[in-house]
Amino acid sequence: MEPSADVRIALVGDDSSGKTSIVMSLLEDEWVDSVPQRLDRVLIPADVTPENVTTSIMDCSSSNNTGDESLTAELKQSNVVCIVYSVNDDHSIENVSEKWLPLLRDIYGADHEIPVILVGNKSDGSTNHTEKILPVMEKWPEVETCVECSAKTMKNISEIFYYAQKAVVHPTRPLYEAEEKRLTDKARKALIRVFKICDRDNDGYLNDSELNEFQKLCFGLPLTGAAIEDVKNAVSDACPDGLVDDAISLPGFLYLHLLFIERGRLDTVWTVLRKFGYGQTLKLNEEYMYPKLKIPVGCSTELSPEGIQFVCSLFEKFDEDKDGCLSPSELANLFSVCPSAAFGKEMLSSVETNQRGWITFVGYMAYWNMITLVNVTLAMEHLAYLGFAVSRAERGSKQVTIKDAIRVTRERKKDLSERGTDRxxxxxxxxxxxxxxxxxxxxxxxxxxxxxxxxxxxxxxxxxxxxxxxxxxxxxxxxxxxxxxxxxxxxxxxxxxxxxxxxxxxxxxxxxxxxxxxxxxxxxxxxxxxxxxxxxxxxxxxxxxxxxxxxxxxxxxxxxxxxxxxxxxxxxxxxxxxxxxxxxxxxxxxxxxxxxxxEFNIHNVAVVSGIVLLAGKMSEAEAEVNHAENTENGTSPSENGNEDEVKEAETDKDKDVQAEEGKPMSKNQIRKARNREKYLERRKEKRVVEKERKKAKRKAMREEGNTEALKKPKVHRMVDSSCKIRVCVDMAFDDLMSDKERRSCVQQLSFAYSANRRADAPLQFYVVNFRDESRKFYDSFTTNQDIFLDTRDLNEAFTDEQIIYLSSESDNVLTELDESKVYVIGGLVDYNRHKGLCHSRAVQKGWKHARLPIDEFVQMKTRKVLTVNHVFEILLQYTVDQDWERAFFHVIPKRKGPERKALEGEKKDEEDEDKTDKAEGAEEETTEGTETVKQEDEGDC
CATH class of the missing domain: 3.40.50.300 (P-loop containing nucleotide triphosphate hydrolases)
Structure with a gap:
């Protein structure tokens, strides 16, 4: 894990303490006689700094007003503060503890972790003045170190900024308590985790091989035999229980890192900690525990082969008695490096345990598969604390992250289309x-x-x-x-x-x-x-x-x-x-x-086939008995042939009746069931062939340049429609229809749906009471989605005041459509068996009813009964033109012989013309009759 991305140093102190002179001496690498009152922010590139980090230096205001907002803002942007004082000015030294250190606590908080460097400037001579500042360092734990310097003689100028960088990149305070001269609790806990991960055989000690692996992992180089002995000697000399059976124990491991800190080798300790995922606050970094993992919709997460191998190795490592189970102590030991216990009584109830309640290997692996699926974040956190990344990094140079332990599965949609999965x-x-x-x-x-x-x-x-x-x-x-x-x-x-x-x-x-x-x-x-x-x-x-x-x-x-x-x-x-x-x-x-x-068909076919076979054998036995009886009575079988044929015909008829009543199926029904089974087997092949045919057709059209025909018709969604007129089909008549009629009704619904989808402004299309057999037919051949399907009754889906039931028997004429109403079409196909059902249903329920104004605009040669989709399309067309006549002639089939009906004014004109024509005709007939009589008279004469 990399250290902080940049170092932001803030220089504060009294006037004339020499802050600006120190910065100028650093930049010019020599004493500068004339310096400005204050410098702007100075930026030092990473490639010229010892720690290889970008460094910015802020020459903060020296205002005596410690409440200065600009000073506060500058300090809040910094991650290390250098308090500059003059070593030959007692007042300046007093202000370090009286003014500047309290100011930092006011800004950062009493327990802040911003490191502070004390810089004693103007130390031009060889005299050491640190005895005056030592009490301050002991009283204020945030002070990392004190450096005496001279901007005039260039004494320790570069060292100031080196220590400032080091205080940020390798801070002391998170690791070491100077007053107690011991590791902090956080550092101790982190190093214990490091020790347990490196203890591969789980014996509580680091042998030479484990120590060497630790060295290679953290520093990239193995330890020589002499170096290993030096480490052991250093531990054994100062820590009696640090070396046991020639292996370093946990106390010895902790002492070794304490020794590095006290000798100023903070970078060594931080290198170890960062390799194991720790940040500046000695917590595992977020990016270390939770690397970005993209999980598309429809995908799930599982352990990868590497993840499975790692968790298996953990079980083997902590199953000390090798009984295939983890006892409570073994389980606690395994997860002891995690911040919280992974297994409680509640979690143990999720997986397989033995009779003593100890988790088995099967249960342990099941647990990992479970949390990876339902809480992949927790799974990654466990894997991070248990050391997956470092354990895998030892096996190769490839950069390993926790993400390598997780596998994102393929989308379920693709699994369904390919009819297979690797989940x-x-x-x-x-x-x-x-x-x-x-x-x-x-x-x-x-x-x-x-x-x-x-x-x-x-x-x-x-x-x-x-x-x-x-x-x-x-x-x-x-x-x-x-x-x-x-x-x-x-x-x-x-x-x-x-x-x-x-x-x-x-x-x-x-x-x-x-x-x-x-x-x-x-x-x-x-x-x-x-x-x-x-x-x-x-x-x-x-x-x-x-x-x-x-x-x-x-x-x-x-x-x-x-x-x-x-x-x-x-x-x-x-x-x-x-x-x-x-x-x-x-x-x-x-x-x-x-x-x-x-279960519902194949099983029945097998059973019925068995019944038919058994019935056949019984018939053969019965025929033999009848033959014997007839022979004894002197009657030949041929004499009873007609009776047998009649009985057989009656039997077949009875079988059909039984099938209708839900009893064993007839031979014809069995044949149909078998054909259905064969159809299901062939359907997949037919779909593939049809797909290839359409593909070839599209290819040919492309080659001919007919791209317009390739475009799919544009469809529109109800939610985006500007039309909010609601039309509902009421399927309350399902029990009055036969299967054939139900299929026809559902097909009409499908036609209405298609018309609505093609419309520029679709109606709001509802279907209520949609359940039972009709719903089953609908689901079997359509996947239409942009339609409101509801199993509830009409008055449950809408209020009585909203409902207007359409019926040809109604005395009320529908003249316009209102968005606050719901126009209901009866979902019924009965070939005119039932009369007035929609009208009587509306009257019985107390709903408003109306008829379409067909009689006002159209003269029908046949009956006025229209299909569900025709009524729907008429309403849809009316919303486009606001013209009933055009809607009727646009939708009503020509086979019904619709003719335009003359309006009232046109009727009077036609009647006048008829009267005139009749009068003229009568007059002509009278004239002709007179002339004929005359001729006859003349002839007679």
């Missing part, structure tokens, strides 16, 4: 109502049973981690309990970004599952995070859950796996299959829907 640690969120059994479930991962969980008590860590095998690979599964007291509580982004979520519910508590279902729908519905429901306390009597559907039906609707049962026999079993299943889902999140399909 080792995965986080599982554990959610559940109170008393759902979360603690017992989590502690089972580390092998703790009910009695051990009870002994832990309520104060336990929210994390539990252990190793889990996934397809022969070792992964770490970290369970994190979420402290949610009610479904209304919020989850943080960190909590919702887990790799897998486990929802625990008590089957004997009717309200337990609703807690899980609410949290799931609020945070994890339509996300790519794998989720699983886990039923606990399954040995108790199961009660009906208060949620609108059963847990299994809920999982089927939301394409989740069937609820996993966690039995009492699995409590305390770290190898329980549920943990492997959770880890597998976390490692392979792209198989989220495959898990669901496998």
């Amino acid at each position: 080792k640690v995965f986080q599982c969120l554990v959610v559940g109502a109170k008393d759902a059994g979360k603690t017992v479930f989590m502690q089972s991962l580390v092998g703790r049973g009910l009695a051990e969980v009870a002994a832990i008590g309520r104060r336990h860590s929210p994390y539990v981690i252990n190793r889990v095998k996934v397809k022969e690979d070792i992964k770490y599964l970290l369970l994190r309990e979420v402290d949610v007291l009610s479904p209304q509580d919020s989850l943080s982004n960190a909590e919702t970004s887990a790799d897998v979520v486990a929802f625990l519910y008590d089957i004997s508590n009717p309200d337990s599952f609703s807690f899980c279902a609410t949290i799931y729908q609020k945070y994890f519905y339509r996300t790519k995070t794998p989720c699983v429901m886990i039923a606990t306390k399954v040995e108790r009597e199961e009660v009906e859950q208060s949620w609108e559907v059963s847990p299994e039906e809920f999982c089927r609707q939301h394409e989740l796996r069937r609820p996993i049962k966690f039995y009492n026999s699995q409590i305390g079993q770290s190898n329980a299959s549920v943990f492997e299943q959770l880890a597998t889902m976390a490692v392979f999140p792209h198989l989220k829907r495959v898990f669901h399909f496998h």
Whole structure:
């Protein structure tokens, strides 16, 4: 670690003490007779200073007013102060302790750490005047040293600034208490850490090899055999317990550095301390402990191979009895160099321990993987104090930082696209109502049973981690309990970004599952995070859950796996299959829907196939019996052929009916299920082929220069839209539609969404009551996001005063759109089976209703019923032109034969024209009739 970047020296003292003369003599390297009253700041480059640091010298004001603001400002900018006094002026010497040293304490504080150099100027002769200043040095601990000089004779001029630089770069005060003649507590603590890190075999002594490694690490050169003996002799002569069995003990190591300080070799001690990360205040530097680590969104942190190797070596070093566990004393010894204890009772509950509560090697490695994932800052701090950087630096010349112990994983988005990951640690969120059994479930991962969980008590860590095998690979599964007291509580982004979520519910508590279902729908519905429901306390009597559907039906609707049962026999079993299943889902999140399909479809196909096979064999046996009976009765099988055909037809019909009622599927349904399975297998290949086809098409268009066609249509977001008109589709009629009608309705929603996205000013698009089967269809083929989807009822999403329900049966005509209202379209496709549902729903609920002004502008050749997307697009088009007629003719399909309807003025003109035409026609007919009669009369005559 490098020393301070620069040295800022402030020179203060009485008038005529010679401050300016000292600086001028330093700059000119000779006595200058005429000097200015005060010099500006002087800057000395680093390459001309002994300590190779940039040095600035401030000739501060000599004002007698110690409250001078400019003087205070100059002193606050400095990091060392030189108090200049005249050795032949007693008043000047008195002012050192009476004026200047108290002033520094007023500015910096009573316990300040700014070093002070006393400079006795005008010492032109050979007489030494230090006896007058010694009492001052003893009384004021901030005084580093005293130098007598002469600006006239150039005596000790350069030494003043050398000591000032040294006081900043290698300060004495943080290391040494002059009155007690001993190391400061901070220095002692820092050197003890250095000693423990260098004690590779953990025997409490530094042998010749360890001492030599220490020398090479800090100073770059090994010690000769003679030099090692000299060091040992120096320690043994002054410190009786400093040398034990020809190895240096901790007291001897501390004495050695005390000896360096007393002999003025402060630079040696500081070199050692800075190599181990310490700064001027004897604390580990921030940049040493926390190097900049870029962690993009979607990435996580794990130990690198170097980090794993280092923490493993620590376990081996401190496992003194080699029993594969760390006893409390061994664990305390390992982390003794850290400022705070890493392991308490609470933290030990997170990992695997033996029967005596001692952490095992597996638990120890799990702990490191856990803190690296959830608190990488703490992990880096531990690694810094434990000496990762210096231990790795010994093995090569490469500059090593704590960052080398950490590995930033690839983005989860990329893992999903490539369907693979190299991550080792995965986080599982554990959610559940109170008393759902979360603690017992989590502690089972580390092998703790009910009695051990009870002994832990309520104060336990929210994390539990252990190793889990996934397809022969070792992964770490970290369970994190979420402290949610009610479904209304919020989850943080960190909590919702887990790799897998486990929802625990008590089957004997009717309200337990609703807690899980609410949290799931609020945070994890339509996300790519794998989720699983886990039923606990399954040995108790199961009660009906208060949620609108059963847990299994809920999982089927939301394409989740069937609820996993966690039995009492699995409590305390770290190898329980549920943990492997959770880890597998976390490692392979792209198989989220495959898990669901496998359980809800493939399993059924296999079962039904078995039933059909069994039924076939039973039919064969029954046919043989019938054949024998017919032979005995003298009846041939052909005579009963028609009856068999009828029975077979009735059987097939019954199977179809049974399938509709949820009973075993028909052959046709089994065939469809198998085809579905094959389709899923082929879909990936088709997508690759389609991707390549589109790629080739784009390439051909580029070669033809058709760049306009390559541009994607511009889309607009609702939040940026200038239009705040709200349009809502009410999906409250889901149960009145068949699957085919639901799919059609959802497709119409998709068309409306596309039109809205292409519009320059999109409407605010809402869908309420969106759940059940229609929601399932929607999620299966669309990923539209810029739309407000809500499972709540219409009157829960909006107030009654805001709602205007659109219905063709309404007597109210919609003439304009109001931003304070919500215009509701009934989400219903029923091929006109149900009449007036939207109107009756609005009337029943007391909501306002209205119809589009179609009759006022359009003459329809067919019925006026429009699809959901047509109504939506008419409203969207109206917001563009404020013209209903144009909106209708822009949207209504031509197949419906829309014709323009004449307005009132135009109708009168048309009626007048019709009357005139009719009158003229009648007159012509009368004339022609008369002429004919005459001709006839003439003919008769």
